Amino acid sequence: MTAVADDAAPRRTRPATGTRAISAGILAVILIAWEIAGQAQYVNPFFFSWPSAILQASWKLIANGALAQNLVVTAYAYLVGVFAAIIVGSALGLAMGWWKTFGDIIDPYVVFFSAMPRIALFPILLMVFGISDLSRIIIVFIGVVFPIIFNAYIGAKQTPRLLIDAARVFGYGTNQLFMNVVFPAALPYLIAGVRTGVTLGMIMVVVAEFFGGSSGLGQNIAQSAQLYKTPELYAWLLFTSLLAVVLVKGADRFERWAMRWA
Amino acid sequence: MSQSPSSRRLVVKDLYKTFTTSNGVLPVIDNISFEVSPGEVVTIVGASGSGKTTLLRMIAGLETPDRGSLTLNGHAIIEPGPERAMIFQHFGLMPWLSVLQNVVFGLKTLSISPAEKLERAHEAIGRVGLKGFEDFHPKHLSGGMQQRVGIARALAVRPSVLLCDEPFAAVDAMTRLLMQTDLLGIVTEQHATALLVTHDIEEALYLGDRVLVFSSRPARLIEEIPVRIPKPRKPEIRTSSEFQALRAKVWRLLQEHTK
Ligand SMILES: Nc1ncnc2c1ncn2[C@@H]1O[C@H](COP(=O)(O)OP(=O)(O)OP(=O)(O)O)[C@@H](O)[C@H]1O
Ligand SMILES: [Mg+2]
Numbered sequence: 001m002t003a004v005a006d007d008a009a010p011r012r013t014r015p016a017t018g019t020r021a022i023s024a025g026i027l028a029v030i031l032i033a034w035e036i037a038g039q040a041q042y043v044n045p046f047f048f049s050w051p052s053a054i055l056q057a058s059w060k061l062i063a064n065g066a067l068a069q070n071l072v073v074t075a076y077a078y079l080v081g082v083f084a085a086i087i088v089g090s091a092l093g094l095a096m097g098w099w100k101t102f103g104d105i106i107d108p109y110v111v112f113f114s115a116m117p118r119i120a121l122f123p124i125l126l127m128v129f130g131i132s133d134l135s136r137i138i139i140v141f142i143g144v145v146f147p148i149i150f151n152a153y154i155g156a157k158q159t160p161r162l163l164i165d166a167a168r169v170f171g172y173g174t175n176q177l178f179m180n181v182v183f184p185a186a187l188p189y190l191i192a193g194v195r196t197g198v199t200l201g202m203i204m205v206v207v208a209e210f211f212g213g214s215s216g217l218g219q220n221i222a223q224s225a226q227l228y229k230t231p232e233l234y235a236w237l238l239f240t241s242l243l244a245v246v247l248v249k250g251a252d253r254f255e256r257w258a259m260r261w262a
Numbered sequence: 263m264s265q266s267p268s269s270r271r272l273v274v275k276d277l278y279k280t281f282t283t284s285n286g287v288l289p290v291i292d293n294i295s296f297e298v299s300p301g302e303v304v305t306i307v308g309a310s311g312s313g314k315t316t317l318l319r320m321i322a323g324l325e326t327p328d329r330g331s332l333t334l335n336g337h338a339i340i341e342p343g344p345e346r347a348m349i350f351q352h353f354g355l356m357p358w359l360s361v362l363q364n365v366v367f368g369l370k371t372l373s374i375s376p377a378e379k380l381e382r383a384h385e386a387i388g389r390v391g392l393k394g395f396e397d398f399h400p401k402h403l404s405g406g407m408q409q410r411v412g413i414a415r416a417l418a419v420r421p422s423v424l425l426c427d428e429p430f431a432a433v434d435a436m437t438r439l440l441m442q443t444d445l446l447g448i449v450t451e452q453h454a455t456a457l458l459v460t461h462d463i464e465e466a467l468y469l470g471d472r473v474l475v476f477s478s479r480p481a482r483l484i485e486e487i488p489v490r491i492p493k494p495r496k497p498e499i500r501t502s503s504e505f506q507a508l509r510a511k512v513w514r515l516l517q518e519h520t521k
Contacts, residue, residue: 162350162352162354163354163356165319165324165350165354166348166350166354166355166356167367168323168324168342169322169323169324169342169346169347169348170342170344170347170367170368170369170370170371170415170419171342171343171344171370171371171372172370172371173371176370176371180356180367180370181356184356184358185358187358261357261358261359261360261399261401262357262358262401
């Protein structure tokens with residue numbers, strides 16, 4: 001009996017080496033033009049600064065420890081908030097998908113809070129909890145938890161009946177069914193939710209820091225802008241963006257690793 | 263054929279089943295009774311949508327009859343049990359598990375050692391000709407190969423009743439011929455009872471000791487046709503006049519009772 005397996009199609013093809021070089025080239029041209037325009041004062045240095053000044057400011061913030069110090073503050077609120085949201089969101093969402101009645105009862109609330117612009121809750125949270133780590137953690141949590149609940153819910157609900165039947169035929173009880181069928185079937189959705197959460201959490205923590213406090217990446221962006229320390233403002237923006245890129249890429253990696261069977 | 267006491271049988275008696283849908287009550291199984299003795303292969307043919315899968319699901323314990331009784335070895339069937347295994351029409355493999363893991367999946371609730379589970383899984387995978395594909399995921403297998411994983415998963419349980427829902431529908435004609443012969447051999451070897459649903463009259467006659475002909479929905483048992491061709495059967499018997507006469511008979515019955 002000859003058996004032929006289809007070749008696995010790569011999920012995402014790498015860009016050709018040439019295109020990467022073109023991307024880098026375009027960036028170089030923009031940076032050089034910006035540098036020249038900045039130094040020659042064609043643009044208002046008050047608002048735009050220029051690459052070498054920004055790099056200098058960045059280096060200073062790295063060398064004097066300001067970056068590390070503020071990164072720790074931001075990372076703390078971010079990590080605690082995101083992890084709590086992943087744990088609570090997954091548990092609630094999976095439970096909603098697994099127990100249909102429970103899901104039907106909770107569903108309208110999830111729809112309401114998912115649709116609501118949650119940044120509007122910040123003033124209330126700050127009023128109740130003050131400007132503190134706790135209020136920032138709660139802001140990150142609230143921002144991240146809904147997409148995770150929603151994805152876990154959909155994921156558990158869409159578990160194909162055929163797979164549940166197959167497991168039941170082989171004697172799986174309720175708990176075994178959940179652990180061995182519903183959870184893995186929901187996992188791709190859950191991971192997509194976590195991916196969204198990882199990015200959203202970064203936005204949440206920076207916005208939360210805008211509202212007050214004395215440190216953190218967002219607070220430094222806000223302060224530099226208020227004090228017209230333009231090169232520093234751009235330096236903080238650069239750090240924040242790089243961190244976001246690292247997080248998104250990390251989440252991508254994790255997703256591809258967890259979904260290698262698909 | 264050895265005559266076994268009726269307590270060692272699968273007995274389907276006065277079975278009725280309806281589904282309630284938004285369009286009203288849909289009768290699916292209409293007063294079906296038959297018996298299957300240990301070691302016997304009984305095949306079922308009937309029009310698409312007649313209720314064949316529903317019957318197998320009830321025997322598997324996935325669905326409850328409205329009326330009538332289902333007993334195996336004298337015990338009422340009320341839920342799934344390890345003495346019955348099912349091969350699903352649409353495979354029902356876990357896409358996140360490899361071939362080996364999918365076969366082990368079927369052994370999860372048996373009280374045997376992990377080492378024995380692995381051993382049984384490897385043996386079953388060898389039986390269906392998938393040696394070398396243990397670490398493949400279903401997505402990277404053809405439909406026929408996926409179906410063979412489903413067959414291996416059921417065989418590894420070593421059930422006394424094997425419920426097969428169109429197990430070869432996804433397989434090309436050549437492979438089907440080989441797998442039909444394999445399945446016959448395996449069933450005989452394991453002294454299993456098999457209940458096999460198919461659309462294919464030739465398959466029903468080739469594999470069955472008896473063929474149950476069902477009407478279109480709601481399924482009624484029109485006739486039980488014994489196939490008195492000695493086993494093991496060779497694929498060549500399909501051209502014999504005896505086989506062709508049976509084939510014509512089943513065909514006629516189906517035509518007469520299909521709306
Ligand atoms: N859970 C269900 N709820 C409502 N109707 C159902 C359900 N399961 C099956 N049916 C209906 O019962 C009828 C018989 O279905 P079944 O799957 O048993 O047919 P079948 O003989 O196996 O068909 P096929 O040969 O196409 O596989 C169909 O009309 C189907 O739509
Ligand atoms: Mg069917």
